[in-house]
Amino acid sequence: MTGGLSPRAMDATGASYFDGDVPQPRGVTLALTQGQSLLEITLDDGRVVEWPLTEVRALPDISGRAQYVLRWTGDPLARLVSPNPFLLSALPQAKRRAPPKGRGRLIKWAVAAVAAVALQIFVLVPLLADNMAKFIPIEGEKALGEATFGHIREALDDTGLTPIDVCTAEAGTAALNELVTKISGDRAFRQDVTIAVLDHEMVNAFALPGGFVVLFRGLIEAADGPDEVAAVVAHEIGHVISRDPTRHALRSAGSIGVLGLLFGDFAGGAAVLFLTERLIAAQYSQAAETAADIFAHEALEDASISPAALGRMFENLQGEHGDRSGVAAHFLTHPAMGERIRAARAAVDPDGTYFPSMPDESWAALQNICK
Amino acid sequence: MQVEFVGSRWALFWLALKTGFLTVITLGIYRFWMKTRLRRWYWSAIRPGGHPMEYVGDPIEKLLGFFIAVVILTFYIGIVNLLLMFVSFSVFNSSWVGYLASFAGVIPIWFYARYRARRYVLGRTRWRGVRFGLEKGAWGYAWRALVHWAITLCTLGILWPRMTFWLEKYRTDRTFFGSARLTQGGHWTMLYRAAVPFVLSLIATGALVIWLIWIAPLFPQMEGSVDGFVAGVEGFFTEEGPAAVAASPERLLLGLLCILGLIYGAVHYRWTAKRILANHKTAPGITFHSGLNSARIAMIYVLGVLISYLVLTFSVLLVILMGAAVLGFDSFLAWFGLGSMSAVGDWPRWVAVVLMGVLYLSAFLLWGVLYNTFVTFPIMRHMALTTRLPDHHGLDHISQRARDDFAEAEGFAEALDLGAAI
Numbered sequence: 121m122t123g124g125l126s127p128r129a130m131d132a133t134g135a136s137y138f139d140g141d142v143p144q145p146r147g148v149t150l151a152l153t154q155g156q157s158l159l160e161i162t163l164d165d166g167r168v169v170e171w172p173l174t175e176v177r178a179l180p181d182i183s184g185r186a187q188y189v190l191r192w193t194g195d196p197l198a199r200l201v202s203p204n205p206f207l208l209s210a211l212p213q214a215k216r217r218a219p220p221k222g223r224g225r226l227i228k229w230a231v232a233a234v235a236a237v238a239l240q241i242f243v244l245v246p247l248l249a250d251n252m253a254k255f256i257p258i259e260g261e262k263a264l265g266e267a268t269f270g271h272i273r274e275a276l277d278d279t280g281l282t283p284i285d286v287c288t289a290e291a292g293t294a295a296l297n298e299l300v301t302k303i304s305g306d307r308a309f310r311q312d313v314t315i316a317v318l319d320h321e322m323v324n325a326f327a328l329p330g331g332f333v334v335l336f337r338g339l340i341e342a343a344d345g346p347d348e349v350a351a352v353v354a355h356e357i358g359h360v361i362s363r364d365p366t367r368h369a370l371r372s373a374g375s376i377g378v379l380g381l382l383f384g385d386f387a388g389g390a391a392v393l394f395l396t397e398r399l400i401a402a403q404y405s406q407a408a409e410t411a412a413d414i415f416a417h418e419a420l421e422d423a424s425i426s427p428a429a430l431g432r433m434f435e436n437l438q439g440e441h442g443d444r445s446g447v448a449a450h451f452l453t454h455p456a457m458g459e460r461i462r463a464a465r466a467a468v469d470p471d472g473t474y475f476p477s478m479p480d481e482s483w484a485a486l487q488n489i490c491k
Numbered sequence: 492m493q494v495e496f497v498g499s500r501w502a503l504f505w506l507a508l509k510t511g512f513l514t515v516i517t518l519g520i521y522r523f524w525m526k527t528r529l530r531r532w533y534w535s536a537i538r539p540g541g542h543p544m545e546y547v548g549d550p551i552e553k554l555l556g557f558f559i560a561v562v563i564l565t566f567y568i569g570i571v572n573l574l575l576m577f578v579s580f581s582v583f584n585s586s587w588v589g590y591l592a593s594f595a596g597v598i599p600i601w602f603y604a605r606y607r608a609r610r611y612v613l614g615r616t617r618w619r620g621v622r623f624g625l626e627k628g629a630w631g632y633a634w635r636a637l638v639h640w641a642i643t644l645c646t647l648g649i650l651w652p653r654m655t656f657w658l659e660k661y662r663t664d665r666t667f668f669g670s671a672r673l674t675q676g677g678h679w680t681m682l683y684r685a686a687v688p689f690v691l692s693l694i695a696t697g698a699l700v701i702w703l704i705w706i707a708p709l710f711p712q713m714e715g716s717v718d719g720f721v722a723g724v725e726g727f728f729t730e731e732g733p734a735a736v737a738a739s740p741e742r743l744l745l746g747l748l749c750i751l752g753l754i755y756g757a758v759h760y761r762w763t764a765k766r767i768l769a770n771h772k773t774a775p776g777i778t779f780h781s782g783l784n785s786a787r788i789a790m791i792y793v794l795g796v797l798i799s800y801l802v803l804t805f806s807v808l809l810v811i812l813m814g815a816a817v818l819g820f821d822s823f824l825a826w827f828g829l830g831s832m833s834a835v836g837d838w839p840r841w842v843a844v845v846l847m848g849v850l851y852l853s854a855f856l857l858w859g860v861l862y863n864t865f866v867t868f869p870i871m872r873h874m875a876l877t878t879r880l881p882d883h884h885g886l887d888h889i890s891q892r893a894r895d896d897f898a899e900a901e902g903f904a905e906a907l908d909l910g911a912a913i
């Protein structure tokens with residue numbers, strides 16, 4: 121390399137320098153000095169600015185190819201605007217990014233945000249929801265249930281146009297209502313149980329606030345007889361009595377807003393979709409499921425229906441649909457399924473006499489409730 | 492001094508597509524970088540006197556601001572909303588009161604956030620190495636905005652221009668370029684000029700309604716009343732009931748014309764008001780001249796949205812056809828729950844849900860990219876090219892202003908989804 125220490129002039133036609141104090145462009149002459157390690161900027165008012173070449177950066181995402189905006193890491197304000205592409209190629213680290221600043225602070229707030237959301241979703245909202253569930257008046261609970269039912273019907277419809285149908289064939293509805301009366305016996309509930317069948321192939325059932333019990337057509341089709349449907353209905357009534365669905369609905373109402381906040385307009389819709397999915401899956405705590413099972417055993421026993429039907433339904437679901445996640449999720453999510461089947465068998469009184477939960481013609485009517 | 496605009500639509504399209512893709516695969520976290528990079532690009536495209544504007548906002552700063560806003564807002568959104576819902580269901584037996592109250596509670600925060608976001612963006616904008624800035628005053632802005640809205644609603648919108656003017660004046664009078672303060676001059680009544688097309692459309696709509704209901708009823712057999720008219724229109728479109736026969740139904744097309752007129756009137760008001768206000772802004776020794784053309788803006792909206800919509804529809808169709816080709820048509824339909832479930836066989840449902848989610852997000856992203864390319868870009872260009880600074884000798888007396896440090900950046904605006912197109 122010859123003349124390595126002599127200054128090399130750069131073409132500065134059309135280049136301007138801004139000193140970061142006044143909004144006045146300064147004409148410049150440019151040269152690389154000190155073994156081409158320093159960019160020497162001589163302003164038209166005689167001032168000389170020196171930028172070490174390794175510390176000069178080009179601003180990213182500049183529109184238009186005809187101009188480059190350069191800055192020196194040692195001065196946050198001064199800018200050199202130049203149309204000369206050769207200048208850019210002389211800079212060894214023009215594209216290097218600025219080191220991130222304030223990372224510790226960022227991490228602290230990120231942790232705080234995660235903690236706040238977690239506290240909200242896992243502690244405060246459940247706590248508040250559980251307490252509210254105790255105090256919400258019956259009519260309010262019913263309204264909440266109706267609203268939730270509406271959302272679920274809309275969410276399940278794949279075309280997104282009309283909510284999926286409720287099956288209302290007369291004979292089937294009568295059979296179902298008779299079944300509910302039989303299972304309820306002379307227990308005094310906080311409110312009447314309203315039962316409905318949704319015209320959907322999902323093998324599932326769930327309870328909603330306000331005493332709503334909802335079966336899917338798929339569940340009735342998958343059942344091996346009326347007793348299995350009766351067992352599921354009894355289990356759901358167990359949830360109604362302990363007000364699990366009310367707590368659950370209030371919890372999701374509190375969580376939806378928080379998730380929307382987190383994901384923004386960008387994915388808010390997806391978050392709501394996810395929550396509806398969770399609402400249908402209705403995963404209550406293990407204790408809540410056990411309590412509902414125990415209620416079902418008692419209620420079935422009192423109605424002279426064999427409690428073993430609940431176990432048979434579980435077995436049936438596990439055998440036929442066990443590998444399908446999502447479907448029948450409510451019944452299948454808990455690992456202690458074998459335990460629950462055994463408990464159902466154990467609830468059978470060996471000396472008791474059991475009868476079918478409904479006559480054959482009622483069962484036939486129930487199977488055709490969606491036709 | 493003229494304002495130039497450089498940069499091609501394609502360059503912007505690729506930048507938006509690239510950053511949008513990264514946003515989708517990072518589940519939205521990259522959106523702070525995406526916004527920053529798009530802004531850098533747009534700002535550098537706008538070149539008053541040939542020198543690019545510069546956006547120096549930092550994505551990390553925005554992410555931090557978002558976290559801060561989440562910490563503060565999560566309690567409001569979660570707890571307060573839950574309480575409102577509870578009261579709403581307990582006392583009123585419906586969700587509407589709760590929704591309404593929760594919405595009303597967010598409005599002041601919304602105005603607050605808008606002002607803070609503007610302060611952040613201006614504080615991170617430079618031209619010729621000199622910073623812009625906006626003074627503090629977000630709560631002052633929020634309560635003024637609430638009062639102005641209340642007055643506007645109480646006067647059935649007659650005083651709308653007064654609100655537009657005073658809110659803009661509040662912001663402009665607190666805006667700085669370096670050491671120079673901007674001033675909004677003029678009087679609020681000057682904005683009525685901008686409302687002329689809207690008012691004319693409104694009058695035409697009113698006249699049409701009177702004509703179709705009382706003077707020469709569209710449905711002679713229904714009695715001349717609003718209820719009868721509504722029932723008639725319903726019957727006309729569903730072809731049911733006695734009202735299916737209308738007297739010269741082609742007059743309904745005039746209704747469509749009126750609606751288009753109202754929409755154009757609203758666009759015209761917004762942009763013409765911007766122009767008038769810009770022409771009355773000054774700084775010591777600096778004046779502005781804006782030649783914004785509302786018809787042009789309306790054209791950009793119509794064409795831009797149309798093109799974006801067509802491209803989006805075409806792309807979604809393409810994806811569906813490709814999916815059908817790969818998976819086979821039956822199982823493809825079944826995946827999205829359109830066919831029978833049995834065809835899904837052993838495909839777990841969550842795979843379909845995840846796939847749906849990805850498709851939804853991609854469509855959302857593509858819409859944003861197309862909107863940027865075909866609406867935001869031409870509007871920014873039009874705004875830049877129609878702006879001049881006839882008098883700019885005041886620039887000689889301006890010097891730098893101090894950096895506006897603030898913690899939460901646009902956090903609140905970000906968290907409350909106030910993000911405009913960029």
Ligand SMILES: [Zn+2]
Nearest residue numbers: 355359409412
């Ligand atoms: Zn259960």
